[in-house]
Amino acid sequence: MRQSVVIIGAGIGGLMLACVLHRHGIDATIYEAEPSAHSRVQGGLLDIHADSAQRAIEVAGLGREFFRLVRSVEDAKRVVDQDGKILLDRVGDPASSRPEVDRGALRAMLMASFPDRMIRWGRKVASVTPLNADKHRIDFIDGTCVISDLLVGADGPWSRVRPVLTDVRPVYSGTCLIEIGLAAGDARHAASIELIGAGTLMAVAPGRGIMVHRNAEGSADISRSTNPKTGSVLSISEMRARASLSSRSSLRAGRLICATSFSTAMPCRCSGQFMPCRSG
Ligand SMILES: Cc1cc2nc3c(=O)[nH]c(=O)nc-3n(C[C@H](O)[C@H](O)[C@H](O)COP(=O)(O)OP(=O)(O)OC[C@H]3O[C@@H](n4cnc5c(N)ncnc54)[C@H](O)[C@@H]3O)c2cc1C
Known part of the structure; x- marks a missing residue:
């Protein structure tokens, strides 16, 4: 049967x-x-x-x-502190055992x-x-x-x-995820692109962190996480920002706008730093 x-x-x-x-x-x-x-x-x-x-x-x-x-070599990893100082910089490996895919x-x-x-x-x-x-x-x-x-x-x-x-239930750990979509912007902040590098950038501090992923096809993801239980001053726990771009010519612009949002927000001023980019 x-x-x-x-x-x-x-x-x-x-x-x-x-x-x-x-x-x-x-x-x-x-x-x-x-x-x-x-x-x-x-x-x-x-x-x-x-x-x-x-x-x-x-x-x-x-x-x-x-x-x-x-996505070859997008497994590159860069870790910075909350002031943008590079602590670790690992280049991507085309033969990585943990490659990145969408x-x-x-x-x-x-x-x-x-x-x-x-x-x-x-x-x-x-x-x-x-x-x-x-x-x-x-x-x-x-x-x-x-x-x-x-x-x-x-x-x-x-x-x-x-x-x-099971009777076991999920427990709120204090960390959340918020996703935000960013439209492409202009090419005003080249220094921030340099900061991101070729793959993932992690900026970490006690109770909070921001992650940015720079994609080869022209999009960039930004994640922001905080955990109030471990000392964050933010009410928003995690922010993810995505800027999707349609052409090679706009690639640079999109990366820049995300990177700018990232670097200005990194000292943990406020999630609102990302908002102007939404309509950009
Ligand atoms: C930010 C982030 C980054 C991650 N990065 C990685 C990574 O790099 N590599 C990796 O291996 N893993 C990663 N993970 C973990 C990975 O996402 C999970 O392990 C994976 O998604 C689990 O798959 P799943 O199918 O079990 O559950 P999910 O992906 O959560 O899918 C559950 C599905 O069930 C559906 N659903 C929910 N409730 C109901 C309902 N009541 N009725 C019907 N449908 C329902 C949902 O709509 C959803 O489609 C990451 C997770 C997060 C949050």
Whole structure:
């Protein structure tokens, strides 16, 4: 008899599992809360380690496709203190064992590896009820429900499936993430570009930090994190800024505007330093 394999969540984990199962002749159904594959920007780059995620990608038979997505030498790392003084400067390695790929591109690669029908978008799980040792009833917020023979929770930190397995709940650590999109700006702050370097820049201080990633195709991500429990003066915990650019000619401008935002905000004056760049 055909078994109903249900995966909750179309993040990297749920998609990877669906891909591997499909490759072995088992069609699972993924139920995802988001309305479509393109309903939001997926975030920045992920470094994919040889001893973990890359192994899963190999098992899925997607090694060749994966290496086409790799952003060579963007694993460069630079660490500065809160005044911009360089503490560590490591160049990118074209043969890195933990290369960087765009999260959205990785997700798209996984989704392309099995039929569209395997994902049901806009299906947010409200609750999960065990029916017996194997079967579960999954109720969605739209009032519908399905019964699974095998249920996999891949629905992130606030999983609706996890409570079936454990009483342990996520605990707020004091650090949050805020994402901000920045449009391209002009080329006024070359010194800040120099500060970022070729890959990731980390500016760290007790209780807060800013990370900037400079992408080869012309976008830059800025993340800002603070933790009030460890001494931050900010109410906003983490800021991520993204400036996406469409052409080589605007590449420089976008990097500059992000870098400028980064360097002016780095001494932890205020997140508002980023705001003018939004419409820039
Ligand atoms: C800033 C940041 C940087 C990171 N960098 C790296 C890195 O460089 N390399 C790396 O390997 N890892 C990195 N990680 C970790 C990585 O993002 C996670 O390990 C990974 O996303 C976990 O995948 P997942 O599929 O389990 O969960 P998620 O990616 O969280 O996906 C969960 C999915 O479930 C859906 N969902 C949630 N609730 C419901 C519901 N009730 N019903 C239906 N669907 C639901 C969500 O919409 C989402 O699509 C980073 C994480 C962060 C936050």
